[in-house]
Amino acid sequence: EVQLVQSGAELKKPGESLRISCKGSGDNFTTDWIAWVRQMPGKGLEWLGIIYLGDSDTIYSPSFQGQVTFSVDKSVSTAYLQWSSLRASDTAVYYCARWYCGVDCYLDLWGQGTLVTVSS
Amino acid sequence: SSELTQDPAVSVALGQTVRITCQGDSLRRFYASWYQQRPGQAPLLVLYGKNNRPSGIPDRFSGSSSGDTASLTITGAQAEDEADYYCNSRDSSDNYLGVFGGGTKLTVL
Numbered sequence: 001e002v003q004l005v006q007s008g009a010e011l012k013k014p015g016e017s018l019r020i021s022c023k024g025s026g027d028n029f030t031t032d033w034i035a036w037v038r039q040m041p042g043k044g045l046e047w048l049g050i051i052y053l054g055d056s057d058t059i060y061s062p063s064f065q066g067q068v069t070f071s072v073d074k075s076v077s078t079a080y081l082q083w084s085s086l087r088a089s090d091t092a093v094y095y096c097a098r099w100y101c102g103v104d105c106y107l108d109l110w111g112q113g114t115l116v117t118v119s120s
Numbered sequence: 121s122s123e124l125t126q127d128p129a130v131s132v133a134l135g136q137t138v139r140i141t142c143q144g145d146s147l148r149r150f151y152a153s154w155y156q157q158r159p160g161q162a163p164l165l166v167l168y169g170k171n172n173r174p175s176g177i178p179d180r181f182s183g184s185s186s187g188d189t190a191s192l193t194i195t196g197a198q199a200e201d202e203a204d205y206y207c208n209s210r211d212s213s214d215n216y217l218g219v220f221g222g223g224t225k226l227t228v229l
Contacts, residue, residue: 035218037163044223045155045163045206050216059216095162105210105218106153106168113162 002026004034004096004111011117012086020114022096024077030054033099034079035107036070040092050099051079086118124152124207124221131227132197140192140224142207150210152190154183157204157223166205167192194226202228 007021022034036048049060051070058070069082079096094114097107124144132138142152151170155163165174167183180195190209194201207221 037220044204045157045208045220047218047220061217097163099218101216104151104153104169105216106165107155107163107208107218108165108168108174110162110164 002109004098004109006094006096006111006114009115009117011119013120014088014118015085016118017082017084018086018116019080019082020094020116022079022081022111024053024079024098029077029098030074033101034072035097035099036068036079036081037095037097037107038092039095039113045095048081048094053077053079086116088118088120090116091118092116124209124219126205126207126221126224128222129225129227131229132194133229134199135196137193137195138197138226140194140205140207140226142190142192142221143188144209144219144221145188146209146212146219147185147188147190149212151185152183152207152209154181154192155206155208156201157206159203163206197226197228199228202226 005023030053033050035050038046047061048064051058071080096111098109100108153168154166156166157163166177171183182193184191204223206223208218211217211219
């Protein structure tokens with residue numbers, strides 16, 4: 001079964017760094033774009049951006065440029081989302097999803113989400 | 121960048137038909153995709169393209185589009201359809217990114 005599996009929940013303090021992961025299994029993900037999506041408590045879905053697993057080509061949403069960093073290790077079909085200095089406002093559930101573009105583009109496969117809590 | 125607008129909340133009687141709409145300039149160029157999110161769960165793709173359902177999605181879910189508006193229709197709504205629904209399309213800025221609507225909370229009465 002093709003799936004995306006994300007790393008577990010994190011509790012961090014403001015100013016700390018963090019990297020969460022999204023591992024693809026059951027398929028050849030090196031030809032896929034992976035999107036990162038944020039959902040703050042009680043709020044809607046927001047695009048952070050996308051990264052191509054094949055060559056790490058990255059496109060950030062303007063609102064998140066400079067706030068987060070995407071990376072990949074294609075040898076293990078894993079994408080990463082990283083913060084160098086967390087803020088309380090980064091508290092949210094973060095989803096990875098495959099951004100499939102054929103005739104149309106859509107997010108056809110989702111990870112289970114990673115809850116990031118930033119609190120002193 | 122683009123914006124997609126959805127009604128915050130919609131309700132439907134059990135077994136009746138409901139339409140959830142999504143409006144935005146990017147929909148004049150790109151099809152919307154639709155996602156169902158139940159409480160505590162990850163979003164799930166329910167419609168994409170002109171009117172395509174992924175495997176396992178019931179055929180009571182259908183889609184349509186006209187001008188700058190896309191619609192998700194549930195014909196014969198079931199209790200398990202109560203959820204938040206989000207539309208998404210490619211951003212009209214041609215940066216290959218997507219944009220979500222604000223979401224519609226569907227209540228099945």
